[in-house]
Amino acid sequence: MRRIADMLDHPAEVVILCGCVSVKVARPGWLLVRLGPEATIEDGERRLICRKCGQRPTLKPKGIWNVTGGRDRRVDPPPMPDWVDLS
Incomplete structure (x- = not known):
């Protein structure tokens, strides 16, 4: 099951594609x-x-590349779901 809520704490977006381009x-x-x-x-x-x-x-979930500073001390979120496209 690909729950949308699993992507909330991650740099992610959903591309919504239609047949009419x-x-x-x-x-x-x-x-x-x-x-x-x-x-x-x-x-x-x-x-x-x-x-x-x-x-x-059609909905296609995608990960977004984010670059943070070297002194970023935030707690890492849980791992990105494996069904999210990271390319």
């Missing part, structure tokens, strides 16, 4: 507000509708 990039928090706290990527693909053409989009 419409592309939107969303943060996991935005999707959770729209879909609910227990939503999965599959729920988003079933429930979201493209505003331009009315088709169901």
